[in-house]
Amino acid sequence: MYPTIDESARAQIRKASDVLAAGGLVAIPTETVYGLAADADNRDAVLATFAVKGRPTNHPLIVHVTGLEALYDWVKVVPPEAVKLAQAFWPGPLTMVLPKSDRCGDFVTGGQDSVAVRAPAHPWIRELLLSFEGKTHKGLTAPSANTFGRISPTSAKHVADDLGVKPQGKLDYILDGGVCDVGVESTIINLSGKRPEILRHGVITRAMLENVLGVPVPDAGSDAPRASGRLKSHYAPQTGTEIVAGSIAARIEELADKKLAVMAPGASGIKAQNVVLAIDAPENVRDYAHALYENLHRLDAAGADKILVAQPPQTSDWAAVNDRLGRAAADKNAK
Ligand code: TXA
Numbered sequence: 001m002y003p004t005i006d007e008s009a010r011a012q013i014r015k016a017s018d019v020l021a022a023g024g025l026v027a028i029p030t031e032t033v034y035g036l037a038a039d040a041d042n043r044d045a046v047l048a049t050f051a052v053k054g055r056p057t058n059h060p061l062i063v064h065v066t067g068l069e070a071l072y073d074w075v076k077v078v079p080p081e082a083v084k085l086a087q088a089f090w091p092g093p094l095t096m097v098l099p100k101s102d103r104c105g106d107f108v109t110g111g112q113d114s115v116a117v118r119a120p121a122h123p124w125i126r127e128l129l130l131s132f133e134g135k136t137h138k139g140l141t142a143p144s145a146n147t148f149g150r151i152s153p154t155s156a157k158h159v160a161d162d163l164g165v166k167p168q169g170k171l172d173y174i175l176d177g178g179v180c181d182v183g184v185e186s187t188i189i190n191l192s193g194k195r196p197e198i199l200r201h202g203v204i205t206r207a208m209l210e211n212v213l214g215v216p217v218p219d220a221g222s223d224a225p226r227a228s229g230r231l232k233s234h235y236a237p238q239t240g241t242e243i244v245a246g247s248i249a250a251r252i253e254e255l256a257d258k259k260l261a262v263m264a265p266g267a268s269g270i271k272a273q274n275v276v277l278a279i280d281a282p283e284n285v286r287d288y289a290h291a292l293y294e295n296l297h298r299l300d301a302a303g304a305d306k307i308l309v310a311q312p313p314q315t316s317d318w319a320a321v322n323d324r325l326g327r328a329a330a331d332k333n334a335k
């Protein structure tokens with residue numbers, strides 16, 4: 001699945017760790033998407049990640065750590081729910097929002113008194129974090145390694161094409177750990193309020209969270225803490241994108257005067273003249289999520305006037321996919 005950690009990988013991971021310790025910015029592989037990492041204790045480095053992404057500095061970042069043992073350094077009070085969830089899902093694609101400790105800087109949390117923490121599972125970033133954390137469980141802030149509002153990166157090439165490495169680009173180093181397995185960002189659960197709530201859907205589903213916690217875990221209301229993934233238009237291709245609930249063939253015919261890039265089950269069988277790229281949508285949700293951003297990148301690069309995506313099943317295990325597609329298709333002016 002991921003490239004194994006051989007001698008050459010070890011040298012690259014060591015380099016990433018050294019660059020981060022010196023205050024540099026490194027794109028890191030995680031199992032969800034590539035992250036734009038900085039030393040979470042280094043104010044200047046963390047603030048530089050906002051500038052590189054073009055992201056407002058009041059949008060909080062996730063602190064990436066090795067596991068539960070590090071949570072106590074970053075969080076003021078660790079409730080039993082957090083322990084249960086960490087035991088069930090860490091390392092893995094779950095982020096928990098909890099009251100921040102004094103150690104965690106305001107520059108990480110966008111001035112909020114809560115912090116988002118996650119222990120990623122990708123073996124390369126685990127190795128990196130283990131070499132980096134030291135005695136004080138140092139962590140890495142890492143937003144997705146894309147320009148603000150663009151499609152998230154699931155390969156080192158996506159990062160190189162968007163942000164790039166200095167001097168032409170903006171990063172100090174890209175650690176190439178292969179293609180991300182999960183393919184969509186982590187599930188975010190807010191544990192800093194009265195009851196647990198979902199801030200962002202991911203492959204760890206509501207049912208999985210409820211199963212561990214034994215209580216309902218609803219979506220957060222509009223008064224929820226700031227999360228840029230909650231902006232209406234996010235993860236967006238540059239090309240106008242439409243989700244098609246009915247017949248994709250009929251919609252292609254209606255748009256006969258437009259060049260179309262299409263993703264639908266069995267799309268490669270479509271013979272219409274105006275379709276410049278047809279991608280077969282995976283039938284299985286894991287495969288669909290894994291390929292989603294790569295497919296959106298390809299659809300966006302096809303030179304089409306419009307992207308059409310057949311609406312996937314509207315069942316709860318497709319929540320993360322439907323959420324990202326909805327945002328990709330949202331009117332950019334609705335930001
Ligand atoms: O899978 C992921 O989570 C990836 C990889 C790199 O780990 N990271 C990621 O980071 O998606 P980012 O910055 O693109 O999205 C993090 C989300 C944002 O929507 C942010 O607003 C929210 O987490 N967030 C961070 N801290 C928060 C807090 N204290 N309260 C509420 N939301 C928070």
Ligand code: MG
Nearest residue numbers: 143144152229
């Ligand atoms: Mg992002």
